[in-house]
Amino acid sequence: MSKKKFGILTSGGDAPGMNAAIRSFVRQSLSKGHEVFGFERGYDGLIDSKGDWLSNRSVGHIIQRGGTFLKTSRSQRFREKEFRAIANDTLKNLSLDALCVIGGNGSFKGLEVLCSEFNLIGVGIPATIDNDILNVKEALGFDTAWNTAVEMVDKVRDTAESHDRVILIEVMGRDSANLAEAIGISVGAQFVLSHENQFDEAVLSIQNSLASSKKSCLIICLESPQNKLINDFQKLIDLKITTNESRKCILGYVQRGGSPSARDRWLGYHFAKDALSNLLNAKQGSFGVVGLKI
DSSP: OOOOEEEEEEOSSOOTTHHHHHHHHHHHHHHTTOEEEEESSHHHHHHHTOEEEOOTTTTTTOTTOSSOTTOOOOOSGGGSHHHHHHHHHHHHHTTOOEEEEEEOHHHHHHHHHHHHHHTOOEEEEEBOTTOOOTTEEEOBTHHHHHHHHHHHHHHHHHHHHHHTOEEEEEEOOTTOOHHHHHHHHHHTOSEEEOSGGGHHHHHHHHHHHHHTTOOOEEEEEEOOGGGHHHHHHHHHHHHHOOSSOEEEEEOGGGGGOSOOOHHHHHHHHHHHHHHHHHHHHOOTTOEEEOSEEO
16 A cells, blocks of 8 residues: 555544544554644644644653644634635645544535545544534544533532522533533433523423422523523523522533543544545545444
8 A cells, every 4th residue: 555645633622532533543544654744723724834744752642631732723714715725735735645634513514625626535533522413423522521511510419409409500512402411311400401492391390390309400501602591591490480599500611621531532543543544445535524423
C-alpha cells in the first residue's frame, strides 16, 4: 500500500474523547507508514494553514485529557465557498490525500460540501455530548457527559430533600433531548422537560407526586436560548405550587469537560480505526461518517 498523507481537525463544540480519537488515528496511521497533519482550531486552521505534522510523541499523554489539544472553533468563514477554496488549496499545498474531521452535524455538513466541491476524500468521527448525529447511535463525549451530569444531579438531590424543594436542573443537548432523557432516567427525575408544550403535564406530575408521600422533586430541563424554558417553567410552578419552594440549577459547560470515561476512550480508539480504514479504501469525492450505527 502506498504511503498516504492525512489531515485531521476537531470542529464545533469540544467533547471528551476527542483526544483519544486523535491519538488513535495518528498512531495507527504512523504504524502503517502514513503521515498525519493536525490543523489547529478546526476549519479556521485549515483555511489559515495553521498546524503541524503529528508524531507519536506529540499525541502522547493526551488520552486521559478532556477537550481537544488541537483546539476547536465554529468557523463562520468556512460557510463561504471562497474560503472553502482556500482550504482546498491548503490541502493541496500539503499534499494531503484526505481529511478526517472529529465533530458533529455542522462539521460534517461542511466536510461533505468540501468533498463534493473539490473531489476530495473525507471522513467524520462523531463527537458531541448532544448525541444528535443522524443515524449514529452514540457519539464521543456522550457517555462522559452523562456520567458527569448524573454525579452533579445526585449532589443537588441532597439539597432538594433537605429543604423539601422542587429543583429544576438545566442540562445541555441543544435541540436534542437524548442527554436530558438519559440523565433523567438515571437519577429518577420526576419529569424530563424538553418543550413548553409539556408544561401542563409536568406541573400535574409534580402536584401528584407532592400529594402522595414525596416531599421534593427533581425536574430535568433541556437547555434553551437565554434559559427561557427553565425560567418560564419556574414561573409557572411558582404560581401553581405553593406548598414547596422551587430552585433552579444550570449545569452548563461542566458537562463538556473532564477526563473522558473508559467507554469514550474505547470508542475513540475504534472510531479512529474505522476512519483510517474508510480513508484508505474510499474513492475520490466521497464522504462518510463512522461510528456505532442505529
